[in-house]
Amino acid sequence: MAQLDKLLAAFRVSTQYPALISARILDCSTTSLSVQSVWVQRILERQSTTRYRQTAVSDYKTYTITSPPTDISNELISAYSKSNKYFCVVREVESAKDSKQYLEVWADCCLIKTYDLSALDVHGKIYADVEFETLQWSPDETKILYIAEKKVPKSEPFFKQKPISSGDKSDVEIKNAVPGKEYEWSQDWGEQMVGKITPVLVVCDIKSDTIELLPNIPNNIHPASASWIPDGSGVVAVGYKISSRKLGLVYCTNRPSHIFSLTLNGYYNVLSSDSELSVKTPRFNPNGTKLVWLERLVGGPHHSCFKLISYNWSTKEITTVVDFVDNQTVIANNKEVPFYGLYNQAILRRSWLNDNKTLLLSTPQGGSIHTFAIDTETKDIYYLPVTKPFHESVSVVDVFNDILVCHKSSLNKPGQLFTIKINFANEMYDFNNLSIHEISPSRSLPNSDEYVVEHGYTLYDKPTTIFYGPKNGKCPLIVFPHGGPHASSLDSYMPNAAFFVQIGFAVLFVNYRGSTGLGKNYVESLLGNIGDADIKDVYNAVQSNPLWSNRELLLYGGSHGGFIVTHLSGQYPSKFKAIVALNPVTDLITMSGTSDIADWGITETGYNYSYSDVLANSKEVLMKLADCSPCKIADKVQAPTLLLLGDKDLRVPASQGLSYYHLLKEHGVTTKVLMYNDCHPLGSVSADMDSSINTALWFIKYTNEDTKESKD
Template sequence: MVRTLSRGPHSSCFKLISCNWSTKEISTVVDFDNQILHNTSDYNEELPFYGLYDLAIPRNCWLNDDKTLVLSTPQGGSIHTFAIDTESKDIHYLPITKPFHECVSVLDVCNDVLVCYKSSLNKPGQLFAIKMYSAFEAYDFTNISINEISPSHCLPNSDNFVVEHGYTLYNKPTTIFYGPKNSNCPLIIWPHGGPHLSSLDFFRADIAFFVQIGFAVLFINYRGSTGLGKDYVESLIGKIGDFDVKDVYNALQSNSLWSNRKLVLFGGSHGGFLVTHLSGQYPEMFKAVCALNPVTDLITMFGSTDIPDWTITEAGYNFSEVDSLANSKDILIKLADCSPCKNVHKVQAPTLLLLGEKDLRVLPCLGLAYYHLLKKHGVTARVLMYNDCHPLSTVAADMDSLINAALWFIKYLNSDFEKSIN
């Protein structure tokens, strides 16, 4: 079983707990705490373990000893697969790929054979089988055999692209750069949504699309991201619009090979919150912005969203103690202060807003109000409205929004884009 805190961030660290059916005694197998794994492997003798997140434990997860389960969980910018002894509580990293590179997820377990799925930003997914070996009733987790089930496929010209993981912030694996080698092409700063999610090195068709047409992409797992420790997740509470924005900016500035490029912004939901914040707080840095169903006004969001507790919690208050905003002047001030609308008068970059008319998470009225504020201040802006909900994940909306985002970026990069790809 898994357990998390009843209050606080919507997605944080999980505990793995076990129940003895005879005694009904419950014990913790994996706690919230970070730890160092001392499992010798071909890759690393010591490996940080940041806890369990976004768990989807396979229906069949047990090895033949009936006490060791196998699961996968985000760690830094990757998904790692672990074998966990529920009796000794030892955690073993399975050295299927280099730590903090690529993503490996276990799908099924049967007779000590694991069916897994592996992908990276530069390589579409592949199925393969892993055989576990035991001796003297103990598994050797450093000795595994890997056999392909499906063939490996590469993107066109994949050798011309590079995926680089960086320990850019707080000595943690917090950045992923993906783009052409030895190129000064335009760079898309792409913060993830949530905010308690993470950017991962798995294959995404939308990212591949932008890189194939001549862009590079930078992902930043800012404070609040999952996969880097419970404290890292919770450090953002009460600081949205501050810590997360600064982390994205500081990560970008940490490498002149990134910051000296032509820069554009793309993000959805809380990622849209961040890109609209960045364009307002650092108005001269970015050539264009594309925001998908962005959170632009937390006060309006509180009264309209299907997750009102999210708004109050992220602002640093206890939702159960808030009856209404009418008698909560301090909360209203804090919500306004956290919102991107606060700096809309500073925005210079042309801004494209991609909105879903069926969105119940971030209603389109937030994006429309932000659009009118941009126009009021003389900023070039456009709205595209789709018959879709929050993720814009239908094929029609997904394809149309990506193509229009690319055209928007190219239009406002104009000659700079043409020079970079020639």
């Protein structure tokens, strides 16, 4: 019991810090500024999270929180008008029977409009996810643009007892209901997008109190991430192209799409240049002369390097500002900092300096997040030296009047907000000498000075490992490959890594081949080589340092990270003491038929995706999928294996883990399954707490007695 209390206390400590959702500069001058931020924090006692808003005022030396944090847990999404005169919010209110959404408009410190969207019945639920999310005021501050689910006709059984007519609205609904359609299935956008089937663009006019759908979007185009055209005559947006099967969007930047404009009277026009592109987040500069977006080729790895594209709104000329970076290149103001390309998946709503040509972007770079200023005319890239490279991850979250609000954290230090003043003199910005000021508390983990975060260069002279753990000693090492595989391990704060270190372990992250933030070639080098190159990279990274390889070694990973750790336990069966895998990919053949990203395994094994071809006549593809699967070597596994699965996971269905469990049991391996009522990330408070503490207990149980005694 004492051990369990210790683990619970460590989990509480490592997960108690709030995580930033957004921040906005409300007002600024040469002497002061006001910043409003939104945070989310876990509450173990309620097994839930709370979302809250707070405002801080700074004189560029110190800051003051102006009022207690305000709980906004039932707010889905909110937006200020350009002048900050109006504030709108989409609120979801739960009742015993259902949940209802309301669109509220606030001004002059009071609520001036409320629209009961469920009662008005113009459309379905408003989208607030990261892929489609849109809530924006028109330039004249009279209209609100958002994206919602298309209204679905009412349905009923073939036979249903009819109530006696009362002449009210319910009679009309019953009359218009379509019989026999209530169980008709429609495909949504997959993992974490359940119920999002057909998005529509909606405009609410607060003067006329009307809510209308924008017309003339083609039926095979689904709008996302929309913004107003500068004169308010229409919108620009991403248009996802729909084919016979929707493939999951979350974590995937390779889906066919284009940038389009749409006037309020229904004129639809494609702005981007190529039909085989995938695009993200179109954004105008403040004076409306430039439109920028992120762009890459369709297909291939699920995430890779982007181009930054600029579109001249007057001449319609398209220019590549930042091209793909195959390996690395140099930047304008710091030859010591390599630039590996753009891997951010969005551009901020407000991301421009006052010159209307300089854009601020933060992007993963070799295991850290670096922030850059990009001149869209000269195409020069400038590194912002907020901290020493590869010491902390720094992300810009809002830009206004040449003031930046940024967020920084490290594995050893939870997140903090701060501001940067960009100095302008002699018609030039000085990106080397920044004025930096805190705007939220600085926090550190208990005994943080006893732990170290070290980046290592072990593969192809790239920064591909991050060690996090005690400065001294030989505690067990948890090898923790990231998922994706086209993602990256970063040195930003990670609660579960902090938890492991707090209870006496060290953690090693490896950005193996296929990881983002290290050049386009590095991402694509994994295609056709999964189950081989990624496994060797992780194993060789451990072996490269005797301070790591001579410890007791443990494996922990989720999704493709789970694929890697289950492979490692089969390929090197005597090397690892215990394994924990979260929603691991174990059988690529069945993944291709059950996952919301059916293209994933086929693409990763080096083939072009065609679902019908694979099932119909490609023995070669099926054999490669089988050869690359961890289940093929399950008979070699020796280490005790804990499987953490989500029964709502659409990305890597729980059947993957369960089939692997049965194989291990058949071969006499000690194994256990924990099944959670959750989706792919196992991110709910209850699932995260239970899985983390069970992981710790599993690792402690299967490391040697001397180690266990030193921890008690």
